Amino acid sequence: MTMPHSHRVNDLTAWAAFIAELDAWRDAGRVAAFWWRDDDATDDTTALTRLLDIAGDTPLSLASIPRDATTALANVVAARPNISVIQHGYAHANHAPDDEKKAEFGPHRSLDAMQRDLTTGFKRLRRLFGPRFRPMFVPPWNRMADTLAPLLPRIGFQSFSTYGTTLQTRSPNIPTQINTHADIIDWRSGRKFLGDAAALDLTIQHLSFCRQRGLHYTNSSHGPTGLLTHHAAHDDACWTFIENLVRVITDHPAAIWKDPAA
Numbered sequence: 001m002t003m004p005h006s007h008r009v010n011d012l013t014a015w016a017a018f019i020a021e022l023d024a025w026r027d028a029g030r031v032a033a034f035w036w037r038d039d040d041a042t043d044d045t046t047a048l049t050r051l052l053d054i055a056g057d058t059p060l061s062l063a064s065i066p067r068d069a070t071t072a073l074a075n076v077v078a079a080r081p082n083i084s085v086i087q088h089g090y091a092h093a094n095h096a097p098d099d100e101k102k103a104e105f106g107p108h109r110s111l112d113a114m115q116r117d118l119t120t121g122f123k124r125l126r127r128l129f130g131p132r133f134r135p136m137f138v139p140p141w142n143r144m145a146d147t148l149a150p151l152l153p154r155i156g157f158q159s160f161s162t163y164g165t166t167l168q169t170r171s172p173n174i175p176t177q178i179n180t181h182a183d184i185i186d187w188r189s190g191r192k193f194l195g196d197a198a199a200l201d202l203t204i205q206h207l208s209f210c211r212q213r214g215l216h217y218t219n220s221s222h223g224p225t226g227l228l229t230h231h232a233a234h235d236d237a238c239w240t241f242i243e244n245l246v247r248v249i250t251d252h253p254a255a256i257w258k259d260p261a262a
């Protein structure tokens with residue numbers, strides 16, 4: 001196993017811990033599944049090209065903002081079979097008051113108004129991306145009203161995705177929740193890279209949570225482990241980290257990439 005290059009002892013320790021966690025999956029005769037969600041795609045940009053080049057053949061779900069998605073983005077996606085497109089809100093507009101956390105689909109509007117926006121967005125993405133659009137809903141800022149989940153299947157959604165490890169119980173009325181677990185950007189401190197150690201620690205936490213409980217992406221809604229990126233906001237350190245992570249996961253015999261939106 002080739003370790004990523006780093007001059008920082010802290011980072012090397014974190015990569016060693018990450019590889020040790022994957023080795024523990026191998027020793028248990030199990031395979032750790034990962035998925036990759038990148039948010040806010042609307043157009044064919046330099047940053048998007050960089051993202052797709054790093055991804056290579058790795059399955060990648062682009063959470064695209066329906067109102068702003070362009071034909072140029074659709075053309076890029078059409079040329080890359082490893083990419084799926086999922087729905088990121090409608091306009092990525094905040095409807096929460098100033099003293100509350102931002103939300104486009106929080107409890108601040110009527111369910112009717114939200115259902116209308118989601119339906120318009122769903123149709124637009126299906127028209128632009130055809131079968132490459134997968135019916136997964138990603139609420140902007142990773143939050144939505146609890147009362148919205150049971151309405152999602154009526155619009156056509158089979159799953160939704162927010163952030164963080166949750167103990168979920170499957171309910172026939174609620175679509176499957178497939179979360180992300182490692183957001184590599186530190187939004188509160190200058191919107192820069194979170195750092196190798198912190199980003200890997202988030203990943204290891206979810207992996208060991210699943211490993212110790214015998215949870216697997218095929219037998220529960222706790223897997224796969226989700227990487228969360230935002231290509232338009234990446235600094236160089238973000239790009240380097242993603243390159244390393246993709247390589248380490250792809251090379252490890254007990255790790256695989258999945259596209260749970262597909």
Ligand SMILES: [Zn+2]
Nearest residue numbers: 039040140141
């Ligand atoms: Zn977003």
